[in-house]
Amino acid sequence: MxxxxxxxxxxxxxxxxxxxxxxxxxxxxxxxxxxxxxxxxxxxxxxxxxxxxxxxxxxxxxxxxxxxxSFSQGAISNNTTPLNAAISGQGMFVLTDPVLGNTVYTRNGQFTQNSDGYLVNGSGFKVLDITGTAISLPISPHDTSPTSTQTYQVDTVAFTSSLSPYGTVTFGGLTYTNTDGTTLTATEVAAIFTGLSAGATKNAAISSGTFSGVLGDYTTSTGTVPDTYLGMTLSAATTAAAQPISVTHGSYGAQSCVSVSASGFLTGSDPIVETTTVGTDTGYLNSMSIDTDGKIIGSYSDGTTATLAQIGVARIPSNTGLRQVGNDTWMQTDKSGVPVIAAANTLGRGSITGSALEDSNxxxxxxxxxxxxxxxxxxxxxxxxxxxxxxxxxxxxxxx
Incomplete structure (x- = not known):
C-alpha cells in the first residue's frame, strides 16, 4: 500500500x-x-x-x-488611464463576449474605448451598464456637448461726447478721420459706423471726413444705452449723452471685445466699450472620467459636463461558486446563484475608483x-x- x-x-x-x-x-x-x-x-x-x-x-x-x-480585496493602484476602474468592496464588473454572447464577470477593470466607441476590456469583451446593456461612448473629439449652444457675442460701443475737428476714431480696424474742420456730435459719430457689416471699407471722402482700413468680423447696428460700465453705474448725464452701437461678432463663442480707440473728443475720453452678451460655442468632448458611482463623465471644451453612461456592478450571492473561464473572468453556476446588476454603492456593492486598478491579492x-x-x-x-x-x-x- x-x-x-x-x-x-x-x-x-x-x-x-x-x-x-x-x-x-x-x-x-x-x-x-x-x-x-x-x-x-x-x-x-x-x-x-x-x-x-x-x-x-x-x-x-x-x-x-x-x-x-480567495476573493479578498486587492490593493488599489492609481494610474493616468481615464477609463480604468477598480472596485473597492463587493461586486464584479459585467462583460459580454461579442462572439459567443456569454455574460462573464471580472475584477479586472483595464477598460478602453474601441474604434466603434464601445467600452471594452483587453480581450474585446464589452462592458455592461446598470441595465445590462453594452456601454457605447461618444468618439472624441467630434462629439458635442448635449447642453451646449451656439450664440454670438454682442458688444456695446457708446460715444458720449463730440469729436473735434481733425479728431480720429478707429473702430474694429476701420479708421475715420474728421478732416473737414467741423465738430461732430456723438450722434453723428455713432451714425458713421452704424449699419456697417464685416469686411466693410470706406476709402472715399464723405461729408466731413474720410475712412481707411477694413471693419473686422462684426456687424454694427443701433444699440441700447448701457447703464453700467465695468461694473460701475453710469451717471444720468453720461447715459443721456451716450449714443450706442450694437456690435455682433461673426463667430460663435466668446470673443475679444471689439477694439475702439479715439483721439480728439472734446472731453478727452475714449468711447465706452463693453461686452454685454458673451457668446457661447459648441462644446467638444475633451476628456472622460469615472466617479465613485461608476458614472462616466464627459468634460467638454465649453466647460460643461454630462453623464455618458454608468458602469454596472454585479453582486454575486456566492463568489466561490463561480466557474473560472480564463481572461480574468468567471461565469455563474448553480452554486454561485444569480448575479444581480445595479449601480455601485447600492445594496452592499462596493464603490468604484476611476483611473485605478485592483492589484492581485x-x-x-x-x-x-x-x-x-x-x-x-x-x-x-x-x-x-x-x-x-x-x-x-x-x-x-x-x-x-
Whole structure:
C-alpha cells in the first residue's frame, strides 16, 4: 500500500505546486484572485477488526480534493488611464463576449474605448451598464456637448461726447478721420459706423471726413444705452449723452471685445466699450472620467459636463461558486446563484475608483514559503515511492 500512498502524495504535491506556481506567476495580474488546495485523507483499510472487534482505519493516501479561490480585496493602484476602474468592496464588473454572447464577470477593470466607441476590456469583451446593456461612448473629439449652444457675442460701443475737428476714431480696424474742420456730435459719430457689416471699407471722402482700413468680423447696428460700465453705474448725464452701437461678432463663442480707440473728443475720453452678451460655442468632448458611482463623465471644451453612461456592478450571492473561464473572468453556476446588476454603492456593492486598478491579492511571501513545503512534500513522497520500489524488487528477487 505504501507505493499507492507515495504516488498519491506525489499527485497532491504536484497539484499544490501547480496552484502555487500559478499564483506566483499572476502576482502582477490585475484583479487576479489567488487559489489554495484542499487536501483529504483517503482511508483504505481496517486493522484488528477480526480479532478484537475494534475497527482501526489507516490512511491510504492523500487527495487534492478541491481548489478554492480567495476573493479578498486587492490593493488599489492609481494610474493616468481615464477609463480604468477598480472596485473597492463587493461586486464584479459585467462583460459580454461579442462572439459567443456569454455574460462573464471580472475584477479586472483595464477598460478602453474601441474604434466603434464601445467600452471594452483587453480581450474585446464589452462592458455592461446598470441595465445590462453594452456601454457605447461618444468618439472624441467630434462629439458635442448635449447642453451646449451656439450664440454670438454682442458688444456695446457708446460715444458720449463730440469729436473735434481733425479728431480720429478707429473702430474694429476701420479708421475715420474728421478732416473737414467741423465738430461732430456723438450722434453723428455713432451714425458713421452704424449699419456697417464685416469686411466693410470706406476709402472715399464723405461729408466731413474720410475712412481707411477694413471693419473686422462684426456687424454694427443701433444699440441700447448701457447703464453700467465695468461694473460701475453710469451717471444720468453720461447715459443721456451716450449714443450706442450694437456690435455682433461673426463667430460663435466668446470673443475679444471689439477694439475702439479715439483721439480728439472734446472731453478727452475714449468711447465706452463693453461686452454685454458673451457668446457661447459648441462644446467638444475633451476628456472622460469615472466617479465613485461608476458614472462616466464627459468634460467638454465649453466647460460643461454630462453623464455618458454608468458602469454596472454585479453582486454575486456566492463568489466561490463561480466557474473560472480564463481572461480574468468567471461565469455563474448553480452554486454561485444569480448575479444581480445595479449601480455601485447600492445594496452592499462596493464603490468604484476611476483611473485605478485592483492589484492581485496574491501574497508572494506566503506562497513562496508554501512552495518550499510543497517541494519537500513532493521529494518525500518520491522517496517513499523509491524505497517501496526497492522493497518490491527485493521480494521479486527472493521469489526468483
Amino acid at each position: 505504501s507505493l499507492i500512498e507515495g504516488l498519491s502524495g506525489l499527485n497532491a504535491a504536484s497539484e499544490q505546486l501547480s496552484v502555487l506556481g500559478k499564483n506566483i506567476a499572476n502576482s502582477a495580474t490585475v484583479g487576479y484572485k489567488s487559489s489554495s488546495v484542499d487536501f483529504t485523507n483517503v482511508l483504505s483499510s481496517q486493522l484488528n477488526s477480526a480479532n478484537s472487534g475494534l475497527s482501526t482505519q489507516t490512511g491510504g493516501g492523500v487527495l487534492a480534493s478541491n481548489v478554492t479561490q 496574491v501574497n508572494q511571501t506566503t506562497d513562496m514559503v508554501a512552495l518550499l513545503a510543497a517541494q519537500q512534500a513532493y521529494q518525500a513522497s518520491a522517496q517513499v515511492v523509491k524505497i517501496e520500489d526497492q522493497i518490491y524488487q527485493t521480494l521479486i528477487g527472493m521469489n526468483g
